[in-house]
Amino acid sequence: MFIENIEISGFRNFKNKKFFSFTNSKNLIHGSNGSGKTTILEAIYILGFGRSFLNVKKDELLNNESDEFFINSSVNRNQLEFKISASLNKNFSLFLDGEKTGIPGIGRKFFPLFFSSSDYVSLISSRSSLRKLFDRFIFGIENIYSSELIEYKKVIRNKTYLLKHNPDPAHLKGWNKLLAEYILKITRKRIDFIRKINNCVKDKYNSGIEIRYTPSSSDFFYNDEFKPDMVLSVLEGVLEKEILYKNPVVGTHLDKYEIFLNERSLRLYSSGEKKLNLLFIYLAYIDMFLSVREEYPVFLVDDYDIAMDDENTEVLMSNYPAMQVIATSVRNNKNFDSTIKLKH
Ligand SMILES: Nc1ncnc2c1ncn2[C@@H]1O[C@H](COP(=O)(O)OP(=O)(O)OP(=O)(O)O)[C@@H](O)[C@H]1O
Numbered sequence: 001m002f003i004e005n006i007e008i009s010g011f012r013n014f015k016n017k018k019f020f021s022f023t024n025s026k027n028l029i030h031g032s033n034g035s036g037k038t039t040i041l042e043a044i045y046i047l048g049f050g051r052s053f054l055n056v057k058k059d060e061l062l063n064n065e066s067d068e069f070f071i072n073s074s075v076n077r078n079q080l081e082f083k084i085s086a087s088l089n090k091n092f093s094l095f096l097d098g099e100k101t102g103i104p105g106i107g108r109k110f111f112p113l114f115f116s117s118s119d120y121v122s123l124i125s126s127r128s129s130l131r132k133l134f135d136r137f138i139f140g141i142e143n144i145y146s147s148e149l150i151e152y153k154k155v156i157r158n159k160t161y162l163l164k165h166n167p168d169p170a171h172l173k174g175w176n177k178l179l180a181e182y183i184l185k186i187t188r189k190r191i192d193f194i195r196k197i198n199n200c201v202k203d204k205y206n207s208g209i210e211i212r213y214t215p216s217s218s219d220f221f222y223n224d225e226f227k228p229d230m231v232l233s234v235l236e237g238v239l240e241k242e243i244l245y246k247n248p249v250v251g252t253h254l255d256k257y258e259i260f261l262n263e264r265s266l267r268l269y270s271s272g273e274k275k276l277n278l279l280f281i282y283l284a285y286i287d288m289f290l291s292v293r294e295e296y297p298v299f300l301v302d303d304y305d306i307a308m309d310d311e312n313t314e315v316l317m318s319n320y321p322a323m324q325v326i327a328t329s330v331r332n333n334k335n336f337d338s339t340i341k342l343k344h
Pocket residue numbers: 011012013014031032033034035036037038039040060061062063064065330
């Protein structure tokens with residue numbers, strides 16, 4: 001898959017309609033600080049996930065002087081072209097070929113993979129950011145996963161509400177039954193995914209890398225015992241504690257991930273080492289994506305040349321010649337097939 005072009009209007013610094021075309025290989029968007037490079041990647045990302053990769057509200061994305069934005073794009077997949085759009089006027093909507101759709105609908109056809117050079121340091125040390133990253137990874141290769149996460153969130157929200165306002169054990173046990181099913185499904189998928197991506201990254205990129213996944217209960221292992229009844233009995237075992245804390249203490253929203261390099265947390269390495277090894281995890285993911293979907297995601301890399309020396313920067317450019325990359329930098333670079341220069 002690749003994105004052929006994008007039209008942006010009323011979005012961040014692009015007040016008036018702007019149109020950008022991309023090639024299906026290596027694209028570079030370059031220009032001075034504040035010229036709108038990250039904004040273009042953000043617009044592409046919103047088409048895939050209905051939200052920004054930055055922690056902003058939708059109306060903060062509206063240009064200061066606009067009261068609506070739209071993003072229109074043409075995407076090409078196996079020589080078939082289709083249109084993906086996003087707009088915000090009163091509400092936010094996503095469209096696929098003119099029909100309103102949701103994120104799972106888009107995810108089957110278009111999957112932007114975003115790597116940010118400005119926040120990978122905090123990403124590596126944040127449990128919730130890593131959880132979101134790996135959830136998006138799993139969703140990319142298993143579309144139904146996003147619906148399971150949404151259902152899980154609804155159930156855990158209801159349970160939390162009860163724990164705070166009406167902690168009736170009989171009622172809570174009813175919610176636990178439903179919760180156990182989702183915990184089982186999601187935890188299994190996470191265990192399985194992390195095992196596979198670890199194998200892939202070790203085999204191909206760096207044998208010292210290991211992502212460690214710790215489910216919220218130490219009883220959750222991928223073995224024959226890991227069944228709904230077992231999850232339910234763990235949930236029942238902590239019910240009293242949960243009523244006391246007025247909060248769930250077991251659930252997939254509490255799962256932890258940490259990345260290790262040679263048995264030492266990646267948090268403790270240099271900035272360039274962090275970036276390179278995180279990039280290896282992304283590359284391993286691209287391999288998995290390719291083998292499951294027989295296509296590449298669209299790889300968006302913001303400030304691609306920050307914090308890495310020339311040799312390491314080449315890792316990105318030389319791997320996957322057939323994948324569309326849209327990278328940004330303040331500098332131009334001759335190694336790209338196509339460049340877009342932005343002016344303030
Ligand atoms: N809602 C908004 N309305 C108008 N302008 C905005 C809005 N949000 C952000 N901007 C401005 O848009 C400009 C483009 O920001 P962007 O982050 O895309 O720049 P960039 O080219 O990636 O810069 P850098 O090289 O510093 O990363 C900035 O000047 C920013 O202040």
